[in-house]
Amino acid sequence: MEDLKHLVLLMVGILVAFTVVMTMVAYTVLAERRILGFIQGRLGPNRVGPGGFLQPIADLLKFIFKEDIVPDKSTRFIYFLAPTIVTTAALMSIIVYPFGPDVHLPFTLPLIGGNTIPLVIAKFDVGLLYVLGVTSVGVYGIALAGWSSNNKYSLMGGLRSSAQMISYELALGLGLIGVILQSGTLNLQSIVEQQSGHLGITGWNLIWVQPVGFIVYLIAAIAETNRVPFDLPEAETELVAGFHTEYSAMKFALFFLAEYVNMFTVSMLATTLFLGGWNGPFVHQVPWLGIFYFLGKVVFFLFFYIWLRGTLPRFRFDQLMSFGWKFLVPLAIINIVVTATVQWSGVFDWGAKFLKTSTGWGG
């Protein structure tokens, strides 16, 4: 009975988080088109609904009703499996992010036996590793999609993507180690709680301790999600559309969805690890503010992605590889060495104590 209750609560939590993330992803697509339009001096979609507000629904209907074309010589089973893998891997990591602190409802819920609900679905001891593991599976979807389409452009896109994702996964993981060393835990909730600080701002890992780790993570994360300026796997001027050239209708929509969900989860991880998660002014007095701070920071990262897309040209493949291996990875390793030394020598603790006593700031 206790198990069943737990299961029902988990299901409800997953459903709510899924709905929130999916809605935000749908409107990210719209926002991207409108913002890109603004950057490029045109309007973007503004006809469906007020200001184009219903455009995502129209897009979805179009995806559903399009004809589903399967290439004749494709490897059927893998061709169908690939979009599923990509979407599943992208969506699975949502459950470990703390969207906010424990919040209190004005009434008592019978199922929980109280009015306190945590705004996180699974309190996982190794949440960070779980995220890295789940996202690392997503690369199969892209590689297999490229291979099974039986199209050389798709294959090139899939191969480029595998090479790029393997290379940048390393930099991404190494960039995060600084934060792990700093907080001494892999639990995302504890990492967020440690960043509370003065007004919920001064304790952020970004400001105090991990600016280099943050930059390495951000660049590697953009490469991991195959976005501009690292969108070589689907470089349309060279490869038609890369790994999803042969996909149409809902299967293409799944790839499209996975790309945006990946952007979203990467932004959530950056927020959680570097920008203090749900921490912000007065969040301890009004816990419901936490979820707005969290989503607000995530939206900032999403805007940053779109901004980059409107601003930067694409890398060349050899530039991409040498940048990843010869610049980002060494930088991340230096960051780890410095963080470990500082952490071991206790200089940081001393500095934080000094700041706290002299200015009242710092965690």
Added chain:
Amino acid sequence: MLALLFILFAGMAVGCALSMVAQRNPLYSAISLIGVFISLACLYVTLAAPFIAAVQVIVYAGAIMVLVVFVIMLLNVEEEERQPVRLRTLVPIAVALAAVFFAETAFIIFFVQTSPATPTGSVSDVGLTSSIGTGLFTTYLLPFEITSILLLMAVVGAMTLARRGGLIGANVGVVPGYQSFAREVLDPMATTDLTQVEARTSREAEELLGVSDSPHGHDEG
């Protein structure tokens, strides 16, 4: 609940393992192997070892198998044809090894069932991150360091093998005939060097660049 999950994931693991051996297409085998790894990771989670589970997925499913799939896709290995068994002498050895394996399994099951020690029922912290870290850097420090050195040797070995025969790869060739290049095209170490290099053959290009380590040419290239 736990028993149900165990049956589910153990069944998945065994099913994927069988499919891995039975598939004729190497790519399907590789995908089945990924399935085995992921089911095993789920089993680790039910055994209260989330760290091992995460590492299992990151290292095996996420890194090693990606390389395997990569190689299969690059070589474009076709479906294997049904061939007569070539090494017939191996069949009795395989049977003997299978018998030993079954005997071992039976022995372990028998030993566990008759052992006087009963499980305490409490959740242990053996599988948690901090206890694994403490173990690795105190009790098992020497094996840990030796493993690190082994991996370092593998990295150095891979680099040595890849670099053999000058910096121009064995697959890269200069088309016969007179031509000139920017130096960065031929030499991956000089990325921004645009000096003009003129060459008629691959060998000549290597000698001009000073990357030819064997003046008598490569027999393997």
